[in-house]
Amino acid sequence: MIDSYIEGFHAPFVKELLTLVKAQDINCIGLIFPNQGPVGVVQLRGVLAERIAVPTVIIRINERLVRNQVWFERSDTAYPPLSPKSKVMLLGDAATSGASIYCAALIVRKFGAICEHAFVVFDRLQGASERLDAKRIKLFSFIDRNFFESRGELNQSDISHDGKASRFEFESVRAII
Amino acid sequence: MGDLEERFFSDSGKTLISPDDDNSDAICNILKRALGKSDWVARGGMSSNYYFNFDKIYNQFDQNESKNCD
Numbered sequence: 184m185i186d187s188y189i190e191g192f193h194a195p196f197v198k199e200l201l202t203l204v205k206a207q208d209i210n211c212i213g214l215i216f217p218n219q220g221p222v223g224v225v226q227l228r229g230v231l232a233e234r235i236a237v238p239t240v241i242i243r244i245n246e247r248l249v250r251n252q253v254w255f256e257r258s259d260t261a262y263p264p265l266s267p268k269s270k271v272m273l274l275g276d277a278a279t280s281g282a283s284i285y286c287a288a289l290i291v292r293k294f295g296a297i298c299e300h301a302f303v304v305f306d307r308l309q310g311a312s313e314r315l316d317a318k319r320i321k322l323f324s325f326i327d328r329n330f331f332e333s334r335g336e337l338n339q340s341d342i343s344h345d346g347k348a349s350r351f352e353f354e355s356v357r358a359i360i
Numbered sequence: 361m362g363d364l365e366e367r368f369f370s371d372s373g374k375t376l377i378s379p380d381d382d383n384s385d386a387i388c389n390i391l392k393r394a395l396g397k398s399d400w401v402a403r404g405g406m407s408s409n410y411y412f413n414f415d416k417i418y419n420q421f422d423q424n425e426s427k428n429c430d
Contacts, residue, residue, distance in 0.1 A: 188390050
């Protein structure tokens with residue numbers, strides 16, 4: 184049963200991502216490495232490599248040194264996928280305040296690349312889309328909170344929202360990068 | 361068209377998969393099993409980090425497969 188579920192998730196996920204990549208003329212995908220370690224979209228890297236012919240780089244937003252912030256395959260060192268010619272789409276797990284995505288976009292822009300699109304699996308609908316819009320980043324989401332809510336999968340603590348904290352989190356990104 | 365109308369009619373904020381999608385059962389089942397929340401919360405009490413741990417599901421898949429082999 185679970186194997187059909189896995190394909191039922193992978194197939195539409197890859198299809199939507201591929202549609203966006205083609206429509207926006209993306210030539211590099213930046214996977215946002217979460218604080219929790221190598222989980223989430225980083226685990227889907229194999230699936231993406233198998234089905235999408237676009238190079239991926241891993242962006243570690245918590246690293247302080249520029250040389251540690253972007254990781255790619257050793258074989259790509261001759262022609263790094265992240266260069267001023269790159270048009271990068273960021274791929275992340277969840278969007279809350281939008282701070283992680285903005286942080287990753289600033290890192291990518293440091294390399295001269297264009298970064299105007301982000302794709303997340305789950306949008307928590309806590310203002311990330313609007314804040315990123317103001318920073319010239321268009322956010323696409325695979326599903327959002329309404330998807331889980333309509334199926335009764337979220338409880339009140341998941342939905343509670345501290346608007347001030349997420350605004351502060353977003354606005355402090357500039358100071359970090 | 362004013363700003364408000366433009367925003368209303370734009371596709372901004374719309375998800376790529378709607379709850380009525382054919383694959384929504386599979387997507388919901390996978391993502392609800394994989395959803396994880398960080399143990400750390402912001403000062404305001406907001407649980408800050410949501411993430412998906414797909415290994416949880418893949419491990420389960422491996423276990424089921426090995427049971428079938430037995």
